[in-house]
Amino acid sequence: MSDLRVTPLNALHKELGAKMVPFAGYEMPVQYPMGVMKEHLHCRAEAGLFDVSHMGQVVIWPKSGNYADAAQALETLVPVDVAGLGEMRQRYAMFLNDHGGILDDLMIANMGDHIFVVVNAGCKDADIAHMQKHLSDTCKIEVLDTRALLALQGPSAVTVLSRLNGAVADMKFMDVALDVDLDGISAVMSRSGYTGEDGFEISVAADDAEALTRKLLAHDEVEPIGLGARDSLRLEAGLCLYGHDIDEGTTPIEAGLGWAIQKVRRAGGARAGGFPGADVILSQQADGPVRRRVGLRPEGRAPMREGTQLYAHAEGGDVIGHVTSGAFGPTLGGPMSMGYVATAFAGPETTIYGDVRGKRLPAKVTAMPFVPANFKR
Amino acid sequence: MKFTEEHEWLRVEDDIVVVGITEHAAEQLGDIVFVELPSVGNEVTKDDEVVVIESVKAASDILAPIDGEIMEVNDVLTDEPSKVNDDPLGDGWMFKIKPSDASQMDDFMDEAAYKKFIG
Numbered sequence: 394m395s396d397l398r399v400t401p402l403n404a405l406h407k408e409l410g411a412k413m414v415p416f417a418g419y420e421m422p423v424q425y426p427m428g429v430m431k432e433h434l435h436c437r438a439e440a441g442l443f444d445v446s447h448m449g450q451v452v453i454w455p456k457s458g459n460y461a462d463a464a465q466a467l468e469t470l471v472p473v474d475v476a477g478l479g480e481m482r483q484r485y486a487m488f489l490n491d492h493g494g495i496l497d498d499l500m501i502a503n504m505g506d507h508i509f510v511v512v513n514a515g516c517k518d519a520d521i522a523h524m525q526k527h528l529s530d531t532c533k534i535e536v537l538d539t540r541a542l543l544a545l546q547g548p549s550a551v552t553v554l555s556r557l558n559g560a561v562a563d564m565k566f567m568d569v570a571l572d573v574d575l576d577g578i579s580a581v582m583s584r585s586g587y588t589g590e591d592g593f594e595i596s597v598a599a600d601d602a603e604a605l606t607r608k609l610l611a612h613d614e615v616e617p618i619g620l621g622a623r624d625s626l627r628l629e630a631g632l633c634l635y636g637h638d639i640d641e642g643t644t645p646i647e648a649g650l651g652w653a654i655q656k657v658r659r660a661g662g663a664r665a666g667g668f669p670g671a672d673v674i675l676s677q678q679a680d681g682p683v684r685r686r687v688g689l690r691p692e693g694r695a696p697m698r699e700g701t702q703l704y705a706h707a708e709g710g711d712v713i714g715h716v717t718s719g720a721f722g723p724t725l726g727g728p729m730s731m732g733y734v735a736t737a738f739a740g741p742e743t744t745i746y747g748d749v750r751g752k753r754l755p756a757k758v759t760a761m762p763f764v765p766a767n768f769k770r
Numbered sequence: 771m772k773f774t775e776e777h778e779w780l781r782v783e784d785d786i787v788v789v790g791i792t793e794h795a796a797e798q799l800g801d802i803v804f805v806e807l808p809s810v811g812n813e814v815t816k817d818d819e820v821v822v823i824e825s826v827k828a829a830s831d832i833l834a835p836i837d838g839e840i841m842e843v844n845d846v847l848t849d850e851p852s853k854v855n856d857d858p859l860g861d862g863w864m865f866k867i868k869p870s871d872a873s874q875m876d877d878f879m880d881e882a883a884y885k886k887f888i889g
Contacts, residue, residue: 429826430801621800621826694804694851696824721803721826728804750822750829 400446401541401602409617417514419447422619429621433723436588436626437764440547441618442609449517450537450596453508453528463508466528467501472645472668474655478503483567483583485653487645488523493670493677494641495648496523498633502569502583509569509581511542511594513635541602546592546626548767549614554593557608561593566768578605587623589630589766628729629722631688631761637699638686638717638731644670646677647733649686654678684714685739688761689730689747691754696721696728697747703734704746707753713738716747722763729763730756771859772875773884774835779859780878786841786866787875791823791832794888796858799825805851807843808865814840816874821864823854832864836874842866 397420406413411422422444424432435441455463464475471486478484480503488496497516502509512520524534545554554561557575564570564584573580578601586592597605609615618626624634633639639648657663660675668674691697701716714734722729730747738745741760746753772780777795781788796802804824814820814834821832843865847853854862869875879887 424800428801430803625826694848695806695822696804696829698829721824723801723826 398447400444401599402444402446402606405603405606406444406617411617411619414620416620417447419514421447422617424619424621425617427616429619429625430723432616432618432622433625435616436547436618436622437590437724438547439614439616440545440549440553440592440612441588441622442606442615443544443546443618443623444541444606445544445594446541446599446602447514448542449510449512449514449520450540450542451510451512451521451524452535452537453510453524454533454535455507456531456533458506460503460506460508463532464503466531467508468658468664469667470523470527470669471501472654472658472671472674473501474657474664475501475503475508476664477655477657480505481569481571483569483585487639487650487653488520489645489669489674490641491669493644493646493673495635495639495643495645496520496641498635498639500583500585504569504571515636537596539599540596541599543595543597543602543606543609544586544592545595545609545615546586546588546590546618547614548591550590550592551769553609553612553614556612564593566591566770575605576608578608580605584769587630587632588626589632589762589764590626591767591769624718625720625723628718628720628731629724629762629764630766631731631763633686633731634718643686643733644674644677644682646674647682647684647686651678681736684733684735686717686731686733687739688759688763689716689719689732689745689756690759690763691728691730691747691756693754694721694728695749695754697730697749697754697756701730701732701747701749703732703756704748704753705738707746707755713745724764731761734758771881772878773881773887774878775887776833776835777888778832778835780835780875782875783866786868787836787838788863788866789835790863791854791858792884793858796855796862799823799827799830801826802851802854805847805854805864807845807847808840810840810843812840814838814867823851834867835878836867836869837871838867838869840865841868
């Protein structure tokens with residue numbers, strides 16, 4: 394795996410006994426000796442520490458020095474209200490292509506005089522080029538490639554971090570903070586994550602990453618969590634994985650992410666449209682899409698994995714959709730999937746059928762999240 | 771006890787052979803969340819896919835190690851698939867098969883050979 398990139402925590406993962414796998418061009422821990430199931434349950438019960446340093450951290454600096462100018466520029470690429478985002482607040486967004494397809498999903502934060510952006514590892518080179526191409530007239534794009542990103546997630550995350558800096562507890566869900574002193578280490582933090590639990594994402598200099606990780610792991614509540622449990626946690630929380638549940642061929646409306654398009658960017662809003670694919674997205678928002686992303690609860694215990702074809706009936710008939718993510722939910726105690734189905738079959742409690750190894754097994758369309766979120770709003 | 775290159779173990783009990791997966795296989799698969807067992811009375815041929823195992827990672831097939839008739843299956847695994855991880859050589863057994871050609875058993879490894887095989 395010599396051509397893979399590594400994060401600043403690579404040696405520590407190996408010291409902790411992690412099983413390492415290639416992921417988005419990086420050598421990453423898929424699980425530690427605890428195992429995926431126990432890691433998952435531990436994160437929901439106490440606190441799990443994730444290395445997400447493979448993700449892209451980027452700053453958009455307005456050349457004028459005014460946040461509003463950076464916001465105006467970014468709003469040409471994303472369908473969300475960037476201008477109206479409160480100072481030191483974070484929001485979910487997506488880059489779009491001209492057909493309204495999703496190029497990547499990302500987090501953006503108003504840091505007062507700049508915008509802080511976190512993008513997916515697998516898309517980051519394309520995202521950076523995209524921002525440089527479209528924003529460079531009014532903004533400078535700075536790639537923070539010498540910083541690590543950790544996530545501490547779970548009900549005890551706030552307890553643990555408060556021991557390092559008591560002010561952390563005052564942050565609310567989707568708040569961000571600059572220059573947080575974590576026992577001598579300077580961090581940029583957000584109260585957010587990808588597990589459905591309360592928790593924080595913590596950006597630190599690469600050189601500080603191992604020291605901070607060791608400090609956090611020293612607390613009894615904290616265990617390291619690999620990509621395996623990260624996937625089952627986010628799926629239970631109903632959160633999309635880019636490249637699986639959303640991609641260039643899916644729009645935010647089909648994906649059920651219309652909530653991320655604030656009123657001001659919708660038809661009739663003060664800054665309606667003005668983002669790539671706006672005509673497609675706004676008409677889907679008005680008329681309804683032909684297919685939708687739904688949650689599925691298969692009956693029995695067999696998981697319906699990614700790629701499973703979905704049918705309306707136990708026998709015969711055409712394919713009405715397919716599964717984009719599927720796994721066993723350790724907290725849910727059963728299998729769960731998400732996928733796309735024709736809108737006629739997208740209503741909650743609709744029974745549809747997935748082809749699992751040549752047998753059509755029933756599954757019920759279910760509202761997501763599968764496991765209730767535990768955010769501190 | 772005998773072992774196959776597919777990481778199954780076989781234990782002879784009178785004229786019946788009990789089959790399960792090895793500790794090594796269970797560890798490699800990770801937490802097992804679903805086991806689909808064959809029907810009792812099925813006549814199977816060596817290398818038929820007889821059991822499906824789903825772990826938190828992926829689905830895997832368990833092949834029939836020998837020709838014969840499925841005499842009994844470990845139904846407990848349907849509701850408690852984690853028994854395969856907890857006790858792969860004991861409570862995690864999968865099915866019992868009545869061999870139609872006992873000489874097929876001669877091909878398999880003993881414990882020492884299997885340990886060498888998995889390195």
